[in-house]
Amino acid sequence: MNKLDRVCLHTITTKPWAIETAARKFSAAGISGISVWREALADRDPVNVQKILDGEGLEVVSLVRGGFFPDTNAKKRKDAIDQNKRALEEAAALSAPLLVLVCGADPGQSLEDSRNQIHDGIAELIPMATDLGVKLGIEPLHPMYADTRSAVNTMKQANDMAEKTGSVQVGVVVDVDHLWWDPDLEKEIQRCAALDKLFAFHICDWNVPTRDFLFDREIMGKGCIPVSRIRKWVEEAGFNGYNEVEIFSNHYWQQDQVLHSL
């Protein structure tokens, strides 16, 4: 097997490149998968983008991202649902089999209330997601984002929530950056795979020291996350999808975007 066979890049990783450039460069580097951030679509017609990606031999792995369901304001929760429905339509137009969910949190209410609103939001999307053939992937986020970005902060919580929906359409996205510290990670990865809900695997590394709450991720092997070990857990549990490289980094974005490090 070619070592790049199961490699996917997120457009955010090479954010300075327009998606047309990214598609050409990813393809030239021998990469076969792409996860598209909605920001990269801008005003483009996703059907046209899909044709470009297809022309470069790239498989669309996921659309990133939906979510942000919780809000103390009911009108804003409804707006979030509408926004997620648009994301589902875009995913279908792109032939993306998965919409990644950064679930959200509202610091004006308890984490339990936010989690209840996340559950309700996902439940409301399931019929449309099923019709369109797009799966919904709950991505648990690091507890450092529990204030505003996600009230789902461990693999166990994500598994519990996905299971509670009772839908095969809903599963979990494992991102090493968010979960590497979790003492129950291996066990919950196995549980997730046994539930047939391990939908995606995101990789990067944790910079030591990390200088920014969002945009200081590292390239695999340069930080302190045991990426290979977690990948082994995921693969031994039966996952055979892409290793998705998702690196947000002001440091790397300021440089020329090259793919030599893969």
Place this chain on the structure above:
Amino acid sequence: MNKLDRVCLHTITTKPWAIETAARKFSAAGISGISVWREALADRDPVNVQKILDGEGLEVVSLVRGGFFPDTNAKKRKDAIDQNKRALEEAAALSAPLLVLVCGADPGQSLEDSRNQIHDGIAELIPMATDLGVKLGIEPLHPMYADTRSAVNTMKQANDMAEKTGSVQVGVVVDVDHLWWDPDLEKEIQRCAALDKLFAFHICDWNVPTRDFLFDREIMGKGCIPVSRIRKWVEEAGFNGYNEVEIFSNHYWQQDQVLHSL
């Protein structure tokens, strides 16, 4: 009960004040407890500092902090033990009944290895701590510090570790900043208290947004941590010690230090 009866301030909270000033101001504000950071001692003789604090009617609640046991280098692990023994001597000289442990982590090894070294380090200190009558409090730190500051990142891990020592001298320090996101927090607080290991309770708030990995804590009530709710859990579990205000904040340190907000 006076509302300040069980309030303790950490010297780090009013870092710009020398400890003599802090003692005078805390006392004048009606505060009865002080937790002393080793940095605040500088070259002072802790016996003299204890007299000053006692003269102001302040009870020393803890010395902060020992720990930082893990290192890939055995010589450095031994140095850490020596450093912790000096901290125990200082705690005894100050009449501090507790040494707070920020346990440490070395990004050059696995979290499990770091945790094993933390266990071994604490085990080595127990005889001296017992002789001196100083307790050892494991403070679980937020997972955002799992790279270099602590491989103990949940209340459950701290309880497990304290229990494993088999010593009444070793317990746990609950800090809302580190643990507020943890879905098992209430349950593990109850377990900790049932084990007679709930040694201390630290409060502050989580700033939204937080702008610095270390020095951007908020005053209680101004952030998103349910401090009153967690305090209720702790007190219902039987804890009747101090509410220790521990706020690291570049923002507040740059201002005049006042205690009006208490």
